[in-house]
Amino acid sequence: MGERALIELARRICVKGPKVEVGIGDDAAAIDIDGRYLVVTTDMLVASQHFPTAATAEQMGAKAVVANLSDLAAMGAEPLGLVFSVGLPRQLKVEFVKRMIRTMDATARKYGAYVVGGDLDESEEIIIAGAAFGVARKGRLLTRSGARPGDIIAVTGSLGAASAGLRILLEKLPSGGYEELVRAQLEPIARVREGIALAKCGHVTAAIDVTDGLASNLWQISRMSGVKLILDLKRVPVHPLVEEFAERRGLDAGEFALFGGEDFELLFTARPEGWRGIRWALKRMDTSATAIGRVERGRGVYIEKDGKLEELPDRGYEHFRRA
Amino acid sequence: MGERALIELARRICVKGPKVEVGIGDDAAAIDIDGRYLVVTTDMLVASQHFPTAATAEQMGAKAVVANLSDLAAMGAEPLGLVFSVGLPRQLKVEFVKRMIRTMDATARKYGAYVVGGDLDESEEIIIAGAAFGVARKGRLLTRSGARPGDIIAVTGSLGAASAGLRILLEKLPSGGYEELVRAQLEPIARVREGIALAKCGHVTAAIDVTDGLASNLWQISRMSGVKLILDLKRVPVHPLVEEFAERRGLDAGEFALFGGEDFELLFTARPEGWRGIRWALKRMDTSATAIGRVERGRGVYIEKDGKLEELPDRGYEHFRRA
Numbered sequence: 226m227g228e229r230a231l232i233e234l235a236r237r238i239c240v241k242g243p244k245v246e247v248g249i250g251d252d253a254a255a256i257d258i259d260g261r262y263l264v265v266t267t268d269m270l271v272a273s274q275h276f277p278t279a280a281t282a283e284q285m286g287a288k289a290v291v292a293n294l295s296d297l298a299a300m301g302a303e304p305l306g307l308v309f310s311v312g313l314p315r316q317l318k319v320e321f322v323k324r325m326i327r328t329m330d331a332t333a334r335k336y337g338a339y340v341v342g343g344d345l346d347e348s349e350e351i352i353i354a355g356a357a358f359g360v361a362r363k364g365r366l367l368t369r370s371g372a373r374p375g376d377i378i379a380v381t382g383s384l385g386a387a388s389a390g391l392r393i394l395l396e397k398l399p400s401g402g403y404e405e406l407v408r409a410q411l412e413p414i415a416r417v418r419e420g421i422a423l424a425k426c427g428h429v430t431a432a433i434d435v436t437d438g439l440a441s442n443l444w445q446i447s448r449m450s451g452v453k454l455i456l457d458l459k460r461v462p463v464h465p466l467v468e469e470f471a472e473r474r475g476l477d478a479g480e481f482a483l484f485g486g487e488d489f490e491l492l493f494t495a496r497p498e499g500w501r502g503i504r505w506a507l508k509r510m511d512t513s514a515t516a517i518g519r520v521e522r523g524r525g526v527y528i529e530k531d532g533k534l535e536e537l538p539d540r541g542y543e544h545f546r547r548a
Numbered sequence: 549m550g551e552r553a554l555i556e557l558a559r560r561i562c563v564k565g566p567k568v569e570v571g572i573g574d575d576a577a578a579i580d581i582d583g584r585y586l587v588v589t590t591d592m593l594v595a596s597q598h599f600p601t602a603a604t605a606e607q608m609g610a611k612a613v614v615a616n617l618s619d620l621a622a623m624g625a626e627p628l629g630l631v632f633s634v635g636l637p638r639q640l641k642v643e644f645v646k647r648m649i650r651t652m653d654a655t656a657r658k659y660g661a662y663v664v665g666g667d668l669d670e671s672e673e674i675i676i677a678g679a680a681f682g683v684a685r686k687g688r689l690l691t692r693s694g695a696r697p698g699d700i701i702a703v704t705g706s707l708g709a710a711s712a713g714l715r716i717l718l719e720k721l722p723s724g725g726y727e728e729l730v731r732a733q734l735e736p737i738a739r740v741r742e743g744i745a746l747a748k749c750g751h752v753t754a755a756i757d758v759t760d761g762l763a764s765n766l767w768q769i770s771r772m773s774g775v776k777l778i779l780d781l782k783r784v785p786v787h788p789l790v791e792e793f794a795e796r797r798g799l800d801a802g803e804f805a806l807f808g809g810e811d812f813e814l815l816f817t818a819r820p821e822g823w824r825g826i827r828w829a830l831k832r833m834d835t836s837a838t839a840i841g842r843v844e845r846g847r848g849v850y851i852e853k854d855g856k857l858e859e860l861p862d863r864g865y866e867h868f869r870r871a
Contacts (some may be wrong), residue, residue: 226642228668234646235666239653241630254664256628258683263586264729269633269667291681302776306565310592310633310677325556339565344592344677345551345556352676354667356590362579469669493735532597536719 235482250449251368252299252433262361263301263527272351277394277410282321284411285353285369286328292358292422297430299368299434301424302535304338309355312348334540337418356450367432372494373406376430378518381419381507384439385467385478386393386410388485393470406466413489420491423482428499438486441541443526447492453523456537458530462515478505486541494520494546571774574692575622576757578684585684587625587655590613595674600717600733600811605644607734608676609651616680617659618738618812621681624690624747627661627740632678634732634734635671659740688747690755694775695817699753701841702823704830707762708801709733709809716833729789729824743814745829751822761809764864766849769817776846779860782854785838811866817842817843 226234227375245260247255253266270276280288290307309329313322326340333378337355350476372388390410393400400407416434423429430449433442439461447454463482471478496505500516507514527534549557559572569585570578576589593599593612603611613630620627636645649663656663661680666811713733716723723730739757746752754773756765762784772779786805792799817824823839830837850857 226645229589231642231645232667234642235649235663235668235701237645238649239663240657242664244628245662245664248662248664249666251665253631254631256664258628259582263581263628263681264679265631265676265679266665267627267631267633267667269635269677271635271669271671271673273672274670305567305575305581305586306588308577308588308590308677308679310590312592312594317556319554322549322554323561326558326561334563339568339571340558340562341565341571341579341587342573343555344572344590345554346592346594347597347671348594348675352592352635352671352675352677354590354592354675356631356633356679357680358587358588366792372694426669511745529789 252296265358266296267356281483283328287327287332289353290332291415293355295434297359297418298420301348302361304359307357308342310344312352325387355503369449370454372431374518376494377516379516383462383464385481386464387487389467390482399412418490428496430494432493435488435490437541438484440483444539453521454526458528458529460517466499575619585869588681589619590679592677592794605647606651610655612676613655616678616737620682621740621743624743625684627682628665629662630680631665633667635675692772695775697756697842697845700816700839702839703815706787708804710810711785711792711804718868739814751819753817755816758811758813760864761807763806767862774843777849779841779851783840795804
């Protein structure tokens with residue numbers, strides 16, 4: 226049973242409390258606390274699964290913070306703090322732990338959040354389980370389930386860099402000229418300010434962070450919103466270095482952009498009348514946004530090819546990593 | 549470097565945010581959110597470290613919830629919800645996971661909280677990293693640092709059962725007649741209502757949950773409050789079955805009560821004038837409370853023996869388990 230099926234199992238089993246506005250199955254949970262939402266998420270990184278062997282203490286610490294804050298960003302929440310339960314092998318040097326904690330602290334503060342607590346245990350391999358919490362105003366919460374027919378589909382920044390960087394690391398390819406791709410994998414950025422801005426503008430109907438890969442994340446919005454998503458393949462903003470890297474290696478750049486994942490960009494749907502304002506608000510933060518498709522009545526995720534609709538495979542990062 | 553030294557390291561490294569009332573180093577963190585405190589904690593259970601091999605899916609799920617809620621109880625906070633990052637070995641049966649999640653849900657709800665989110669990953673052994681969050685009113689937050697000279701020291705319930713139960717399980721002793729001790733180890737109870745009542749009564753100055761063992765937890769209050777604690781050994785409420793078990797096996801019941809840990813009782817200090825009210829409030833919940841010592845000016849934890857003070861060793865559960 227895959228992760229998604231198990232999460233769906235948990236969603237069916239667990240009773241949703243009366244104050245729980247959003248429970249299991251979205252980027253984060255939202256609980257009503259007197260007029261606003263407390264937004265909470267958890268994300269675990271297991272060394273053997275999530276980090277290339279090249280990853281440093283600093284990169285592990287930073288990524289653990291970013292992965293959690295990115296989930297808050299996808300809800301449009303303002304982050305307050307994080308707690309970490311960390312499992313460490315007995316033989317690990319104290320210096321390693323120090324460097325990891327220092328980076329966690331610095332990274333959290335870069336996003337206006339603080340590391341406020343933790344638990345430390347012995348474990349076979351390095352495990353960093355984080356939980357992040359923040360607040361969102363009522364009416365300003367972004368979920369995966371609000372996309373409506375007529376909306377446009379859009380994404381911040383560009384895609385494919387993190388997974389191309391992973392490929393370089395896993396296959397030990399020369400990284401000369403592609404340092405930016407490697408950095409995208411090891412030192413990702415969470416779109417926290419962008420998420421808050423999208424929630425504030427009022428025209429965004431659904432959002433998710435691109436962690437599993439564009440295709441897989443589109444499928445999640447489609448399923449949770451009960452709509453059909455049509456992707457305009459040629460408008461997907463592939464990172465320019467990914468194009469170059471793929472061409473030189475005889476690979477398909479689109480594979481990275483569609484199925485690569487871990488870019489931590491925000492994928493969202495919005496009412497068309499809000500699009501100008503959204504682009505303007507993001508531009509003020511030096512963040513680009515690209516319209517990449519449209520929402521229709523129906524189910525599923527499709528690409529338009531020669532006037533015909535072709536279903537986009539629902540496969541993501543997990544598949545990509547094992548390939 | 550032990551867990552406590554690493555937590556102290558993290559406390560020194562991490563900047564305490566302006567809204568953070570209580571940061572790293574207490575049972576939970578408290579963050580000011582418009583007039584009240586959001587209280588957050590995290591606790592990780594690693595199968596090989598925290599569960600006897602006899603532990604079932606239900607017991608693992610329940611203990612993960614209780615360990616986290618107990619930290620909120622020690623702050624006097626009202627729990628709202630929990631999130632869990634769970635690492636599972638690939639070969640684990642889905643049925644096991646189902647049973648674990650069902651018990652997590654049921655246990656959380658027993659305490660008025662809900663499981664609102666999670667992350668699932670593959671790992672070598674079962675790992676359950678939970679985070680619990682709740683709220684506390686201003687002026688009603690219990691910390692480890694408020695004990696003052698003149699206070700009495702008290703504890704809820706009785707001590708030693710969980711560690712005696714662990715001994716029975718680890719040494720595969722016959723459990724006939726001692727089922728309650730085994731249950732105390734595998735299915736502990738969090739003193740959530742009691743914590744809220746203690747916070748409400750206004751006379752409690754410090755609190756901590758007994759997870760490391762009475763001695764170790766007394767030392768933590770002493771250090772964080774900057775006071776001397778004097779324990780009246782003969783008043784420590786040892787669980788009656790522990791007395792019987794120890795006598796029959798030629799063991800020292802006091803060892804379990806002082807150094808055993810994982811009882812999840814609340815150890816607290818209070819102004820003497822509040823003691824009657826505290827006992828009465830707890831009695832209404834069918835929970836006993838016993839005065840076990842006094843707070844004085846100075847440093848350290850002592851027991852009084854023949855009119856002389858003898859320092860109580862600062863060793864706890866970790867030591868006990870490895871012994």
